Amino acid sequence: MRRWHDLVLAAKEDFAAIMTAEAGKPLAEARGEFLSGVQSIEWFAEEAKRVEGETLTHPIPGKKAFTLRSPVGVVGSITPWNFPFSMITRKVSPAIAAGCTVVLKPSELTPLSALALAELAQRAGIPDGVLNVVVGGAREIGGTILDSDVVRKIGFTGSTRVGRLLMEGAAPTVKRVSLELGGNAPFVVFEDVDVAKAAKLVVASSLRNSGQTCICTNRVLVHESVHDALAEALVEECRKIVVGDGFDANTTQGPLINAAGRDKVEAQIADGFRRGARVLTGGKRPEFPEGSPLNNGYFYEPTVVVDAPVDSDLFRVESFGPVTPLFKFKTEEEAVALANGTEFGLAAYVATNDLSRALRLADSIETGMLGINEAAITSYVAPFGGVKHSGLGREHSKHGIAEYLDMKTVVIGL
Numbered sequence: 001m002r003r004w005h006d007l008v009l010a011a012k013e014d015f016a017a018i019m020t021a022e023a024g025k026p027l028a029e030a031r032g033e034f035l036s037g038v039q040s041i042e043w044f045a046e047e048a049k050r051v052e053g054e055t056l057t058h059p060i061p062g063k064k065a066f067t068l069r070s071p072v073g074v075v076g077s078i079t080p081w082n083f084p085f086s087m088i089t090r091k092v093s094p095a096i097a098a099g100c101t102v103v104l105k106p107s108e109l110t111p112l113s114a115l116a117l118a119e120l121a122q123r124a125g126i127p128d129g130v131l132n133v134v135v136g137g138a139r140e141i142g143g144t145i146l147d148s149d150v151v152r153k154i155g156f157t158g159s160t161r162v163g164r165l166l167m168e169g170a171a172p173t174v175k176r177v178s179l180e181l182g183g184n185a186p187f188v189v190f191e192d193v194d195v196a197k198a199a200k201l202v203v204a205s206s207l208r209n210s211g212q213t214c215i216c217t218n219r220v221l222v223h224e225s226v227h228d229a230l231a232e233a234l235v236e237e238c239r240k241i242v243v244g245d246g247f248d249a250n251t252t253q254g255p256l257i258n259a260a261g262r263d264k265v266e267a268q269i270a271d272g273f274r275r276g277a278r279v280l281t282g283g284k285r286p287e288f289p290e291g292s293p294l295n296n297g298y299f300y301e302p303t304v305v306v307d308a309p310v311d312s313d314l315f316r317v318e319s320f321g322p323v324t325p326l327f328k329f330k331t332e333e334e335a336v337a338l339a340n341g342t343e344f345g346l347a348a349y350v351a352t353n354d355l356s357r358a359l360r361l362a363d364s365i366e367t368g369m370l371g372i373n374e375a376a377i378t379s380y381v382a383p384f385g386g387v388k389h390s391g392l393g394r395e396h397s398k399h400g401i402a403e404y405l406d407m408k409t410v411v412i413g414l
């Protein structure tokens with residue numbers, strides 16, 4: 001794993017170029033994903049040294065007991081297109097570190113980073129058969145993985161819809177599942193903050209990867225007294241964004257992944273319009289110079305929306321696009337109720353300088369991860385995962401490897 005890490009690290013610019021080519025993200029974002037992904041390999045290579053059992057104090061004299069950890073067995077890893085590199089390393093690395101073998105099915109939209117990772121695993125001397133990549137039809141490959149009794153574990157990141165299918169499909173053979181599913185993250189902005197600073201955090205979280213991350217802010221919940229000021233500051237931030245070709249050094253926002261991704265965003269905005277929402281900036285496809293090949297891309301302008309009701313798709317549905325809708329609240333209680341008014345619970349964010357309030361919200365918001373005055377919450381040291389319909393299990397941290405380990409209890413009669 002250490003050699004694999006070193007070979008991958010040396011190929012930084014190649015991986016960044018592959019990610020930009022297959023997912024459209026700007027090179028700077030691809031390099032960011034690279035850093036996060038390669039660190040997962042190193043972290044879990046280290047964690048391999050810390051797979052530990054426990055010695056237990058048995059209540060009956062003359063008995064001793066301890067636990068052993070063992071690899072769960074063959075793992076099926078199914079990964080999405082939004083992070084074609086780091087979603088793989090955060091699943092495959094803990095699996096291999098735990099002693100498992102892996103059948104990896106990357107997204108059919110972005111299979112290239114997976115193949116490059118596998119090539120370097122082979123060059124690093126990871127034995128044949130330990131990391132296997134299968135590309136092609138999702139249902140066929142997914143079905144084969146699910147039906148196999150040899151596969152003992154599914155590690156998945158993707159939609160809640162497919163997560164449910166996998167959970168169902170895992171039931172007949174009682175496989176373990178780790179599922180990172182959809183989100184609908186609130187960003188709660190209180191009246192005591194510097195609005196310009198809060199706007200930067202909201203934009204960083206809402207528009208990362210063109211809004212195509214499961215922890216992107218989807219709903220800005222803002223105290224009514226700073227609503228208009230925050231909206232204005234967000235518009236200002238959005239106007240700094242340059243939409244275009246990911247290989248162009250000036251570009252700060254790439255396209256959406258495909259036509260279906262853009263259709264979803266456009267339907268959400270149309271639903272908002274029907275219900276009285278107002279677009280302050282964006283709300284349409286950008287126009288590139290006539291004849292530019294970029295006009296064939298699935299681009300969408302960074303968009304700020306106000307006045308959408310809470311029963312609109314802008315509140316209820318994860319947009320997975322560069323859309324930042326604002327919703328007003330009057331009291332902290334109302335803010336918490338709005339934040340929790342979703343079946344999802346992956347990430348949430350709060351901006352406030354009131355420590356007591358921040359700690360109350362850390363208790364009351366139903367979420368797997370919470371950023372307080374912080375938009376970048378992902379790190380290999382920090383457990384990553386959700387509650388409610390956002391999934392099961394945790395990636396990264398010391399908990400990440402436990403997902404790939406079984407526990408055996410041994411009791412000895414002396």
Ligand code: ADP
Pocket residue numbers: 078079080081082105106107108138139141142143157158159160162163165
């Ligand atoms: P997204 O909305 O991020 O595209 P999906 O859940 O559709 O999320 O896809 C995530 C991963 O799940 C991809 O690798 C995709 O090919 C895979 N996938 C989609 N449908 C199935 C299925 N029926 N069985 C197994 N894997 C699937």
